[in-house]
Amino acid sequence: xxxxxxxxxxxxxxxxxxxxxxxxxxxxxxxxxxxxxxxxxxxxxxxxxxxxxxxxxxxxxxxxxxxxxxxxxxxxxxxxxxxxxxxxxxxxxxxxxxxxxxxxxxxxxxxxxxxxxxxxxxxxxxxxxxxxxxxxxxxxxxxxxxxxxxxxxxxxxxxxxxxxxxxxxxxxxxxxxxxxxxxxxxxxxxxxxxxxxxxxxxxxxxxxxxxxxxxxxxxxxxxxxxxxxxxxxxxxxxxxxxxxxxxx
Numbered sequence: 635x636x637x638x639x640x641x642x643x644x645x646x647x648x649x650x651x652x653x654x655x656x657x658x659x660x661x662x663x664x665x666x667x668x669x670x671x672x673x674x675x676x677x678x679x680x681x682x683x684x685x686x687x688x689x690x691x692x693x694x695x696x697x698x699x700x701x702x703x704x705x706x707x708x709x710x711x712x713x714x715x716x717x718x719x720x721x722x723x724x725x726x727x728x729x730x731x732x733x734x735x736x737x738x739x740x741x742x743x744x745x746x747x748x749x750x751x752x753x754x755x756x757x758x759x760x761x762x763x764x765x766x767x768x769x770x771x772x773x774x775x776x777x778x779x780x781x782x783x784x785x786x787x788x789x790x791x792x793x794x795x796x797x798x799x800x801x802x803x804x805x806x807x808x809x810x811x812x813x814x815x816x817x818x819x820x821x822x823x824x825x826x827x828x829x830x831x832x833x834x835x836x837x838x839x840x841x842x843x844x845x846x847x848x849x850x851x852x853x854x855x856x857x858x859x860x861x862x863x864x865x866x867x868x869x870x871x872x873x874x875x876x877x878x879x880x881x882x
Contacts, residue, residue, distance in 0.1 A: 643686070646684070646718070651675070680857075684862070685865050687836050692850055694854045696856050696872070709721055710723070730795065737782050751800075764800050767800075799830060802835070803830070853867065854875075
């Protein structure tokens with residue numbers, strides 16, 4: 635079982651077009667298009683990235699801001715189609731990206747919990763069974779019937795994390811979510827993640843904490859300006875990245 639390929643990222647590239655449309659407005663844009671004076675630039679956010687993960691692997695992705703980490707995660711979690719290349723996944727993929735977004739501020743905390751559950755594919759019966767546990771884990775028992783917009787950003791992240799972590803995925807994708815909430819909740823969320831990972835989930839973690847990546851991951855992918863600089867054993871890649879940061 636251990637050498638079963640769960641994720642295959644095969645020569646994946648993702649291109650964005652950037653232009654001056656936003657700066658000039660629609661009318662001017664149309665005029666420039668007609669006169670062939672409109673300039674748009676191609677920007678490769680992810681450029682020819684390949685790697686494989688086996689069952690139970692935990693991959694850390696490192697690199698400076700703008701390296702393409704979050705864009706790559708969107709391709710792996712099927713939020714975005716690659717411009718070139720292919721992503722093949724096996725089993726259920728759960729992505730915890732931009733945790734606190736996508737809620738309705740006018741609905742209550744309870745209504746939003748059910749809504750987010752439905753978006754993650756949970757049945758109503760499952761949510762009925764798990765709801766008390768979700769609210770209690772998020773420590774929001776006193777806020778269930780309040781409009782969602784009254785919650786602080788930390789509270790929003792806690793409820794989002796609590797709902798998303800109810801499932802046992804085959805592939806789990808985490809973007810900076812182990813830093814959710816205050817100190818006490820951070821420890822609780824890390825423990826919960828370790829439980830899910832311990833259950834055999836193949837995991838991808840993006841974190842600015844090199845120590846966290848070194849401690850939790852067995853493999854590391856180092857991205858720079860969309861390209862792979864190194865992919866290999868966590869301790870080796872982290873050491874090279876650390877040297878690179880010191881030299882900067």
